[in-house]
Amino acid sequence: MxxxxxxxxxxxxxxxxxxxxxxxxxxxxxxxxxxxxxxxxxxxxxxxxxxxxxxxxxxxxxxxxxxxxxxxxxxxxxxxxxxxxxxxxxxxxxxxxxxxxxxxxxxxxxxxxxxxxxxxxxxxxQPGAAPEHKVLRFGQLEIDRDARTVTVGGQPAELTSYQFDLLVTLAERAGRVLTRDQIMEAVRGRELEAFDRSIDVHMGRIRAAIEADLKNPKRILTVRGVGYVFAKNQE
Incomplete structure (x- = not known):
């Protein structure tokens, strides 16, 4: 090693x-x-x-x-x-x-x-073993977990390493509402403060990279008072 x-x-x-x-x-x-x-x-x-x-x-x-x-x-x-x-x-x-x-x-x-x-x-x-399906596809959005790249309509979306893992965490659980602490625990492997606003900052950056209209997001939806959900059906 x-x-x-x-x-x-x-x-x-x-x-x-x-x-x-x-x-x-x-x-x-x-x-x-x-x-x-x-x-x-x-x-x-x-x-x-x-x-x-x-x-x-x-x-x-x-x-x-x-x-x-x-x-x-x-x-x-x-x-x-x-x-x-x-x-x-x-x-x-x-x-x-x-x-x-x-x-x-x-x-x-x-x-x-x-x-x-x-x-x-x-x-x-530095991700470990590759998942069974390494590429997640949702309409125009493609997430390659091996290459750690995201494209929208064939165009690259720039994300930090942490933001990429946040997106994968949501996408792998598409349709399931996740609280902020559930998301952060899944990514970091440890419990963090549920009201840590950093998760909202990162979600905003991810949306800016993958959403066509920030005022009307279609992929990452906010569930007020709870957290976020990644939409299953996308164009």
């Missing part, structure tokens, strides 16, 4: 050293950069499997770093990003997710939780 290489962009050297040592002992190779510019340069210089990105950086705001990562060409622009955010500041989390981050973890945090989230993101980004 190959070692996953992580890039940590964190200006708190003491925290980075502690977390880096813990992750190294857990089998990861860790590169640490103290600011956004150095982190972006390192990412372009050598490919990594995941970026742990702090939002409070001395030179470039972490949200801007995330935006620049997603603008990079090739695999560098698709690398999973796990944000470290200030505790109790949901707006940073929402904006970060809108920019394409795959997950977030509020500070202060337990290294074990960071490790669990890193492993979960990597599992989502």
């Amino acid at each position: 190959s070692t996953h290489h992580l890039l940590m962009i964190e200006d708190d050297a003491r925290l980075a050293a502690m977390v880096g040592e813990y992750l190294t002992q857990s089998g990861f190779a860790v590169t640490h950069m103290l600011d956004g510019a150095s982190g972006l340069a390192a990412l372009q210089d050598k490919p990594v499997d995941l970026v742990v990105l702090d939002l409070m950086l001395p030179d470039i705001d972490g949200l801007e770093v995330c935006r620049r990562i997603r603008a990079l060409p090739g695999d560098a622009g698709r690398v999973p990003v796990l944000m470290l955010t200030a505790k109790g500041d949901p707006m940073d989390r929402i904006v970060g997710l809108e920019l394409g981050a795959d997950d977030y973890l509020p500070k202060p945090f337990e290294p074990r939780e960071l490790l669990a989230r890193i492993r979960a993101v990597l599992r989502r980004h």
Whole structure:
């Protein structure tokens, strides 16, 4: 089994050293950069499997770093990003997710939780055994679970790794109403807060990618007070 290489962009050297040592002992190779510019340069210089990105950086705001990562060409622009955010500041989390981050973890945090989230993101980004029917088709919408691609009318729909898994979770259960915590538990493999608004942010991004009319969605429907349902019958 190959070692996953992580890039940590964190200006708190003491925290980075502690977390880096813990992750190294857990089998990861860790590169640490103290600011956004150095982190972006390192990412372009050598490919990594995941970026742990702090939002409070001395030179470039972490949200801007995330935006620049997603603008990079090739695999560098698709690398999973796990944000470290200030505790109790949901707006940073929402904006970060809108920019394409795959997950977030509020500070202060337990290294074990960071490790669990890193492993979960990597599992989502590198799928295991192929399902019996690898391509899900709903009218003009096609979801290829092996290639991890989505097309609408033959045109690619851009989704993050996490958003892709959210879409698959709904599509595999088409016609079944799922609560927010059921959806997030299915994707992350752990219970999360039912009222975490990040799920709504991601659903909005998925709809923007696959729906013809955002004001009148036909594929992902909101069930008020409950959650979401993926429509079985689609054109």
